[in-house]
Amino acid sequence: MAESLGEVSRWSVLHRAARWLAPNRALNWRYAGVDVSYRAGLDGGGTFLAQYFVRAVRRHYERLPVKSAFEWCSGPGFIGFSLLADGICEHLCLADINPGALDCVRRTVSRNRLQDRVSYYLSDNFKAIPDDEQFDLIELLQFEPLASLLPPLQR
Numbered sequence: 288m289a290e291s292l293g294e295v296s297r298w299s300v301l302h303r304a305a306r307w308l309a310p311n312r313a314l315n316w317r318y319a320g321v322d323v324s325y326r327a328g329l330d331g332g333g334t335f336l337a338q339y340f341v342r343a344v345r346r347h348y349e350r351l352p353v354k355s356a357f358e359w360c361s362g363p364g365f366i367g368f369s370l371l372a373d374g375i376c377e378h379l380c381l382a383d384i385n386p387g388a389l390d391c392v393r394r395t396v397s398r399n400r401l402q403d404r405v406s407y408y409l410s411d412n413f414k415a416i417p418d419d420e421q422f423d424l425i426e427l428l429q430f431e432p433l434a435s436l437l438p439p440l441q442r
C-alpha cells in the first residue's frame with residue numbers, strides 16, 4: 288500500500304510538471320506491445336491507472352475476452368488500448384469531445400495497424416456514437432478533481 292501511494296505521488300508530481308511545462312509535447316506510452324501516441328496535456332491519469340483497470344477487469348469479469356469494449360472520455364485511449372493489448376476485448380471503441388485526443392488515437396491506430404479492431408468518434412458523451420456500436424464493457428476515467436487543478440487540456 289505504502290509503495291502504491293509512493294508511486295501515485297511520484298506520478299502526480301511528474302505528471303503535473305509535464306502538463307504545466309510542455310502540454311503539447313508529443314509523447315509515446317507503450318503497453319503490451321501497443322504504442323499509444325499522446326501529448327503531455329492529454330494524460331488524465333490513464334498512463335498510471337491503466338494497469339489497475341486491466342487488473343480489475345481480469346479479476347471481476349468471468350468470461351474474457353469480451354467482444355467489444357468502450358472507453359468513454361477516452362483521451363488518447365490509454366486504458367482502452369491496454370484492454371485491447373492485454374486481450375481483454377476483441378474490438379475497442381473510443382470517444383472523446385477533444386479533437387486533439389482523437390488525433391492521437393488516429394495516430395495510434397495507424398502506427399499499430401489496428402484499423403480493423405478499433406473505431407473512434409469525436410463525440411460529446413454518446414451523442415455521435417452510432418446505434419450499431421454495441422458494448423459488453425464500458426470504462427470511464429474522468430478524473431476532474433485532479434484535472435481541475437491542472438491547466439486546461441489541449442484542444
Ligand SMILES: C[S@@+](CC[C@H](N)C(=O)[O-])C[C@H]1O[C@@H](n2cnc3c(N)ncnc32)[C@H](O)[C@@H]1O
Nearest residue numbers: 330331332333360361362383384385411412430
Ligand atoms: C481527465 S481526462 C481523462 C482522459 C483519459 N481517460 C485518461 O485516462 O487519461 C478527461 C477526458 O474527458 C474528456 N471529456 C470531457 N467532457 C467530455 C464529454 N462531454 N464527452 C466526451 N469526452 C469528454 C476530455 O476531453 C478528456 O479527454
